[in-house]
Amino acid sequence: MRIFVLALEGLFDTGLAVTLDALGTANGLAARFAGGKPRFDVSVLGMRRTVRTSQGLTVPVTVVPPGVKPDWVIVPALRAVTPDTLIPALARKDVQEAKARLLRWHAEGASVAASCIGTFLLAEAGLLDGQEATTTWSMAPLFRQRYPRILLDESRMLVPSAVGVTAGAAMGHLDLALWLIRQASPEVASLVSRYLLADLRSAQAPYIIPNHLAQSDPLIRRFEQWARARLREGFSLDEAAEALGASPRTLQRRCTAVLGKSPLAYFQHLRVEHAQSLLHGSGLDVEAIAAEVGYADGATLRTLLRQRLGRGVRDLRAELR
Incomplete structure (x- = not known):
């Protein structure tokens, strides 16, 4: 060759x-x-x-x-x-x-x-x-x-x-x-x-760092800050758009153009990132971490972590040992 x-x-x-x-x-x-x-x-x-x-x-x-x-x-x-x-x-x-x-x-x-x-x-x-x-x-x-x-x-x-x-x-x-x-x-x-x-x-x-991606667009940067303050709450596109002074359609379009995903998908991404951080350094159990990032139970969080990161809770915690 x-x-x-x-x-x-x-x-x-x-x-x-x-x-x-x-x-x-x-x-x-x-x-x-x-x-x-x-x-x-x-x-x-x-x-x-x-x-x-x-x-x-x-x-x-x-x-x-x-x-x-x-x-x-x-x-x-x-x-x-x-x-x-x-x-x-x-x-x-x-x-x-x-x-x-x-x-x-x-x-x-x-x-x-x-x-x-x-x-x-x-x-x-x-x-x-x-x-x-x-x-x-x-x-x-x-x-x-x-x-x-x-x-x-x-x-x-x-x-x-x-x-x-x-x-x-x-x-x-x-x-x-x-x-x-x-x-x-x-x-x-x-x-x-x-x-x-x-x-x-x-x-x-x-390896992706969500807030690094958000820095490339002023609206997305403000959306990220708004979302991080509300990870324990449910997501509403209308509420997010109103808080940012944009229409839901504009927020949806900018997220897709900049991040390649919907506002809801990015919100979920931030939840997973924060959960991963808590697994590494907080000492909280999985149920408590799930509550911190807005999920009903630890089983849901475990499933999402494996789907998005390809690793389970035990693997993620073992990374820093």
Whole structure:
């Protein structure tokens, strides 16, 4: 499998390194335990002769001979943690050139893959229009507003589609690399996972910080503050809208546009987040925590925690031991 890794100026060092390390480990383990197959032929390409990472390291860039076509192109993330830094980066000349190169490779039959901020480059190129995708959860509001034709689900860690695959925040680079290895050989992917002490994660949901998402929109920020003060009470869309000086329709529309969920779903998300916090540090039993976040009993809370976080009460409490 021929893989091109597209390195751009100011990329996230760990994203590039973990991608190359996982694929390199796969080659080494395949040679020793699987008869040399599969073999990942990996080349790191750049739009310039020299590429420097966000930490100032120089990346050795390969010049690919004309006519060599990749099976996969991987786009590691740029190091941009806020919209104010990301939006100017997307307008850079080298990024625009990378978009054109991606479109050409895809037209020639290559699949495309990206993690974290790298997914924005695929979206900018229009490659994800009409496709399901994920991205780094912290930039999901911007992604959703900037690319309304993409079916975004930032709660998922990996989302395969007709054009390739997208992965979630920063360490999603490792999940992406393991996923690619698994497509070629589940046996080798299992070996790599064990050697690197890394498992595929199915979801970003347990890592999402709701109030970070709310900061991107003034109305949603005020809604979050209103909701947190009323977690023990029942939710009413009409009451929330009246308190915020907005119509129910406006609140519903802004929540969907910014958060990708209804006001009620976000309210429930905040309840689960607070319950998780109480499980970690309050010493309260499950019944008392359920009452604190507005649920009738502990059984309901247990079910919701497992559904939304993929872990039960015992697992969540064990995390801090």
